Amino acid sequence: MTRIVVFPGQGSQTVGMGAELFRAFPQEVAFADAILGYSLEELCLKDPQQRLHKTEFTQPALFVVNALAYLQAVEREGSRPDFALGHSLGEYNALFAAGAFDFITGLRLVQRRGQLMGRADGGTMAAVVGLSPARIEDCLREVAPGEVDIASFNSPEQTVISGAAGAFERLESALESAGARQVVRLRVSAAFHSRYMRAAESEFATFLSQFEFSPLDFPVVSNVHAMPYAEQGLHECLAGQISRPVRWTESIQWLARQPMPVFEELGASKFLTPLIQSTLRRSADA
Structure with missing residues (x-):
């Protein structure tokens, strides 16, 4: 063991x-x-x-x-x-x-x-559930290039993203359209791990x-x-x-x-x- x-x-x-x-x-x-x-x-x-x-x-x-x-x-x-x-x-x-x-x-x-x-301060983070990291990275490049990064690969089902707060509203819509089951904002004060x-x-x-x-x-x-x-x-x-x-x-x-x-x-x-x-x-x- x-x-x-x-x-x-x-x-x-x-x-x-x-x-x-x-x-x-x-x-x-x-x-x-x-x-x-x-x-x-x-x-x-x-x-x-x-x-x-x-x-x-x-x-x-x-x-x-x-x-x-x-x-x-x-x-x-x-x-x-x-x-x-x-x-x-x-x-x-x-x-x-x-x-x-x-x-x-x-x-x-x-x-x-x-x-x-x-x-x-000034940034935010969100957990993306049900979408592969590769597809998330595609969305980041397409919708928020240079604004949002992947902060944590938590599991095959959950990835955390981190970056400029102003990009998240349009990014959330793109992630949901791509098949994400949930995009959950985290209670943080900044864009950690970015x-x-x-x-x-x-x-x-x-x-x-x-x-x-x-x-x-x-x-x-x-x-x-x-x-x-x-x-x-x-x-x-x-x-x-x-x-x-x-x-x-x-x-x-x-x-x-x-x-x-x-x-x-x-x-x-x-x-x-x-x-x-x-x-x-x-x-x-x-």
């Missing part, structure tokens, strides 16, 4: 997440509060100022909840997984799990990432250069390459991940070829589990 842990990213946050974890790991929560300058438990459990869905708050909150869920799983299982991967922000949890950096360093990284990504994030990527690359990372204890599959991280590739991939698409479907397909793969989602929700199941079903039918 090949044990694979996966971590969700932005969009999986919910008010109330982490309640049992905060009680189980008070020292880590205290460290997080000191670094962030606010009560993470109050943000996640009550969100009195309506900030949990703002990127600069969402990303640190999810990192901490996902990280504590992993620590709890290790305590429960008594062993580490064989592979890890995470969706966008969740990739930081996969790297934390594999020992690339400690909890505090990981939190500092995602805090800065969330600040830079949260500063961008060309519009390159300034944030550049600034984050400079920030990343201050850090040295440890060799991984087990392989982590990269969003950028859909393959395990190369020994020297962490800085480049983590910076490039901000503007490049998440190759989730290919990552799951690669892992599905391992001996008797078993996927376990850890963190704020089971956001990724249906996507993984969809990809595995399609691969089995192929």
Whole structure:
């Protein structure tokens, strides 16, 4: 059996997440509060100022909840997984799990990432259901050339697009005419994983250069390459991940070829589990 842990990213946050974890790991929560300058438990459990869905708050909150869920799983299982991967922000949890950096360093990284990504505005994103990525790319070229990119290949049935808000109304009509069952706008403040994030990527690359990372204890599959991280590739991939698409479907397909793969989602929700199941079903039918 090949044990694979996966971590969700932005969009999986919910008010109330982490309640049992905060009680189980008070020292880590205290460290997080000191670094962030606010009560993470109050943000996640009550969100009195309506900030949990703002990127600069969402990303640190999810990192901490996902990280504590992993620590709890290790305590429960008594062993580490064989592979890890995470969706966008969740990739930081996969790297934390594999020992690339400690909890505090990981939190500092995602805090800065969330600040830079949260500063961008003016774009939007949508999930397209029931249309192949190739046909979606055709529509982007025909209707919104240079305005909208594919942000995430989530499963054979779901692809996320990202770009200029002004292009989406005409693009939605084109996608539906091409056969999309649904085009669902996402509640985001900017066009993540698109060309519009390159300034944030550049600034984050400079920030990343201050850090040295440890060799991984087990392989982590990269969003950028859909393959395990190369020994020297962490800085480049983590910076490039901000503007490049998440190759989730290919990552799951690669892992599905391992001996008797078993996927376990850890963190704020089971956001990724249906996507993984969809990809595995399609691969089995192929």
